[in-house]
Amino acid sequence: MALSKFLDPKNDIAFRRIFGTEKNKDILIHFLNDILNFTGKNAIQDIEFLSTIQDPEIASKKQSIVDVLCRDSTGVQWIIEMQVAKTKGFEKRAQYYAAKAYSRQADKGDQYHDLKEIIFIAIADCILFPDKSEYRSKHTIRDEDTNEHDLKDFYFVFIELPKFPKTKEDQLSNIVEKWVYFFKYADETGEEELERIIGSDVIIKKAYEELNRFNWSEKEFIAYEQEVKRIRDEQAALAQKLDDAKKEGKIEGKIEGKIEGKIEGKIEGKIEVAKAMLTNNVDISTIVKCTGLSVDEVQELIQVEEK
Incomplete structure (x- = not known):
């Protein structure tokens, strides 16, 4: 693929710019509806961004902060996390984040019957579940004997980018694949490829435009580069160890x-x-x-x- 003008959406700064800002919340709404296949009356109409700090006592630590936390108009809370590298116990951390968000609702009056669902979506640039072949997996709490879904307040979706098999834009057959391709290959995508990817999807086009380096101010781009450096330094330190x-x-x-x-x-x-x-x-x-x-x-x- 040709050298691209688009930055990497997996970068923490870029990810939050696209999915964690008020001006781009239409991108986030579109993404959530697409990933969960919400249409018609089930589709999310609006969201409210919430503070991403899960534990004030350890707020200074990166692992205590999720990338995006929001609430839709029905009260359901959404956690969206970009995971660049494999870390020990990430699946447990996902459950911890969900549990923290869930329990925090009870602080407002302990009305347990009013607690709303927590949906956790992780996009991972690493293998989380080696025994699974599909790049997208969905997890709920089920009755082991009947498979009935009685406990409905926790829902997890994991997208493992290395498992996504399609490498060319003309292979994409649905909107979910377009989003996964976006995360995996945006920073390698050229103008001609972009036109074929977008089609009639205006929101996908907007997401790419948010990654256009020429739309970033010098200050914003410096922050992006610093995040790139931070990741490389961590990788180099690990390699040295x-x-x-x-x-x-x-x-x-x-x-x-x-x-x-x-x-x-x-x-x-x-x-x-x-x-x-x-x-x-x-x-x-x-x-x-x-x-x-x-x-x-x-x-x-x-x-x-x-x-």
């Missing part, structure tokens, strides 16, 4: 090998001394004292020598 661990492992292996070799050499030397002493009819107790071998070891040596 892995290299250091490998080197330490090799050094430890060499040291252990030398120690084991020395120990084996000492034992072999003791055995040779014991053999010589046995040849000269030295008694077992003296051999034990001189070599450090045990009585049993000397007796085993005698049996071997007699065979």
